[in-house]
Amino acid sequence: MQEMVARTESPGIRSEELFVNMGPQHPSTHGVLRVLTRLDGEKVIDAQADIGYLHRCFEKIAEKRQLFQVIPYTDRTDYLAAIHDELVYVMAVEKLLEIEVPERAQYIRFIMSELQRIASHLLWFGTFAMDLGATTAFLYAWRERERLLDIFEAVTGARMLYNYLRFGGVRNDVFDGFESTVERYLKDFEKRLEDYHELVTGNRIFEKRTQGVGVITAEEAIAYGASGPVLRASGVKYDVRKNDPYLLYDRYDFEVPVGQNGDCYDRYMVRMQEMVESAKLVRHGLADMPSGDVMGKVPRRIKLEGDTYARIESARGEVACYLVGDGSDRAYRLKWRSPCFVHLQLLNIMARGGLIADLVASIGSIDIVMGEVDR
Amino acid sequence: MDMFTAMHNGLVQMGVPLWLANLVPPLVKSLILLLFILLNCMFLIWMERKVAGHMQRRMGPMRTGPHGIIQSLADVIKLISKEDIIPSGVDRWVFVLAPIVAFAPAFAVFMVIPFGPTLIAQDLNIALIFIAALTSFVVISFLMAGWSSNNKWSLLGAMRSTAQLISYEVPLVISVVAVALLAGSLSLQEIVEAQRQSFWYILVQPLGFLVFLTASLAELNRSPFDLSEAEQELVAGYNTEYSGMRWALLYLTEYANLITFAAIASTLFFGGWSGPVLPPVVWFLIKVYFFIFLVMWIRWTLPRIRVDQLMELGWKGLLPLSLVNLAFTGVYVLIR
Numbered sequence: 001m002q003e004m005v006a007r008t009e010s011p012g013i014r015s016e017e018l019f020v021n022m023g024p025q026h027p028s029t030h031g032v033l034r035v036l037t038r039l040d041g042e043k044v045i046d047a048q049a050d051i052g053y054l055h056r057c058f059e060k061i062a063e064k065r066q067l068f069q070v071i072p073y074t075d076r077t078d079y080l081a082a083i084h085d086e087l088v089y090v091m092a093v094e095k096l097l098e099i100e101v102p103e104r105a106q107y108i109r110f111i112m113s114e115l116q117r118i119a120s121h122l123l124w125f126g127t128f129a130m131d132l133g134a135t136t137a138f139l140y141a142w143r144e145r146e147r148l149l150d151i152f153e154a155v156t157g158a159r160m161l162y163n164y165l166r167f168g169g170v171r172n173d174v175f176d177g178f179e180s181t182v183e184r185y186l187k188d189f190e191k192r193l194e195d196y197h198e199l200v201t202g203n204r205i206f207e208k209r210t211q212g213v214g215v216i217t218a219e220e221a222i223a224y225g226a227s228g229p230v231l232r233a234s235g236v237k238y239d240v241r242k243n244d245p246y247l248l249y250d251r252y253d254f255e256v257p258v259g260q261n262g263d264c265y266d267r268y269m270v271r272m273q274e275m276v277e278s279a280k281l282v283r284h285g286l287a288d289m290p291s292g293d294v295m296g297k298v299p300r301r302i303k304l305e306g307d308t309y310a311r312i313e314s315a316r317g318e319v320a321c322y323l324v325g326d327g328s329d330r331a332y333r334l335k336w337r338s339p340c341f342v343h344l345q346l347l348n349i350m351a352r353g354g355l356i357a358d359l360v361a362s363i364g365s366i367d368i369v370m371g372e373v374d375r
Numbered sequence: 376m377d378m379f380t381a382m383h384n385g386l387v388q389m390g391v392p393l394w395l396a397n398l399v400p401p402l403v404k405s406l407i408l409l410l411f412i413l414l415n416c417m418f419l420i421w422m423e424r425k426v427a428g429h430m431q432r433r434m435g436p437m438r439t440g441p442h443g444i445i446q447s448l449a450d451v452i453k454l455i456s457k458e459d460i461i462p463s464g465v466d467r468w469v470f471v472l473a474p475i476v477a478f479a480p481a482f483a484v485f486m487v488i489p490f491g492p493t494l495i496a497q498d499l500n501i502a503l504i505f506i507a508a509l510t511s512f513v514v515i516s517f518l519m520a521g522w523s524s525n526n527k528w529s530l531l532g533a534m535r536s537t538a539q540l541i542s543y544e545v546p547l548v549i550s551v552v553a554v555a556l557l558a559g560s561l562s563l564q565e566i567v568e569a570q571r572q573s574f575w576y577i578l579v580q581p582l583g584f585l586v587f588l589t590a591s592l593a594e595l596n597r598s599p600f601d602l603s604e605a606e607q608e609l610v611a612g613y614n615t616e617y618s619g620m621r622w623a624l625l626y627l628t629e630y631a632n633l634i635t636f637a638a639i640a641s642t643l644f645f646g647g648w649s650g651p652v653l654p655p656v657v658w659f660l661i662k663v664y665f666f667i668f669l670v671m672w673i674r675w676t677l678p679r680i681r682v683d684q685l686m687e688l689g690w691k692g693l694l695p696l697s698l699v700n701l702a703f704t705g706v707y708v709l710i711r
Contacts, residue, residue, distance in 0.1 A: 018527060018531075020527050020528070020531075039531075041534075042531065042535075042682055129678065132678040132679060133598060133599065133601070133677075133678045133679025134676070134677060134678035134679075135427075135431070135675065136430055136431050136675050136676060138431075139431035139432060139433065140431070140432070143432060199676075200678070203677065203678060205599055205677055205678045205679070205680050206678050208680070208681070208684055209678060209679075209680070209681055209684075355681060355682060355683065356531070357679070357681045357682065358681070
């Protein structure tokens, strides 16, 4: 498959490229990613991602099921930020059917989606630190995420795959005392975040392992269609929440953190700051949440006609859904835009010329979820 | 030691041939040492898991015995009863030999370590050289394990550890030489004695100790220098293909080396077995376990350094520092 190049560096010594098959069963490929890696010693010459180990025919299944039956499937694309994927699908359907969503449902979606961002980034923070060999940060992040999942469980009944959003609203209202629970959580979370910075961010080894590693320039990021924290770390201020506001993002003011160098460190910092912004947004949402219904009026017989495109800013980047209807109660075609799939194309750019350790850091820094790559 | 001389004499009087009688005391000594190492390693493995657990807000092993104290025993039984697998592609003899080559020197080093004023298997007058020679042996076993496994990850791990151990051997030995200069002896017993008469050498060798500690972490393949078995990068490094008892032996070597390091660190810089009130052995064990805890603490806190940064630190950082330290120590010894 790959030719082995024999090169002579000095007389008498012959050195060869080493072809290493990294994954799909490898501790730091975040699921079942396989990277075909060519090495010169420890230096990475070429890293090609091989995907498809988790392919579930999501898009085809979506054509065969009734519209509402597809919602649980969307959970399983990006299983670490399931609300975001539900949201984009539900938004697409609502757009096409012109369903009004009550104010309270909007707020619940808004709060849940920002909490989800925190949960997802927390998990990423832990696994990224672990990829660099710092195992303790992983378990600390897990602790905070656990409490968030408890909140999700109390609201939706599930910890990861919620099946919570509905066309026209959300399945059920939040529990009594939701506001105070979340408020308490955020207070603790912000304190913990300082601990994280102390444990990881200021660490010399951490800085040396991430600064200047896996650099993506702004041009490359745009050319490959990167989005989310990966794009912003390269210095491009683009966030769907700002550039094409949905839910309530146009009502509240929030910062979009941007990096400069597009290296792993910037991607790290962008995500860490995003968590703070998300916490702020959640607070705004909690303060203004009105009372009322959580489900709008939805026609009993759904006829999907025409096509639409909905996009949101998920924890990983721009998730979008292109939905075509032919007048039946099923989607004629559903196309899913997955940011992870796009970011994985950048792997070769990031890894080339670095060491194996950098390759691992790069994979970690783009926050890959194989369920979303393969769908 | 008196007990062993008595044992030897008794055997000769009982009519046991001299060559056999000569053989008995060393055999008994090594058996005691082996037992000490094995028991300590088992305890250390449990301790490592407990330390890690509590640092990470977990409990660690809890099910086997009170607070999981016999977890290691259960692990040993599991490992012994496992199928003995030699993968078909490996270089059989080298593969089988590697764990033994790894463990033997790690074990032999304990011969010269003073546990107390008289509690030492053999008080060599070149103990420091002996230790330096034996501890560098481990490179060969890593290379053997990595190469014979016929696995690319193992090979990469072996290459890494070879480069790492060779480059950290130099500052390590130089920092130790400074202590030998101070004490005027290479014998560990005499170094302890010299510290008893003056002060702990950490007071005049803070830099030397720092170099020693850092280089030792690299020698031990401990985080942040655990590159050769970097799980996230190399799956398991040189011992990827090992399982069952052979793997256990490699694992054991690691912990035996950890004890060696802690023992040497406390002997060279912290007065070894000397200390007030408590018996010497207790003092020695307290110091040893302090250093072991320190190493575990570091391991569960820091991320892993990268292989090129490791080389840089070794050659550009530690080596000059250790040389400077040696020079200053030389001047100090001259004007003392």
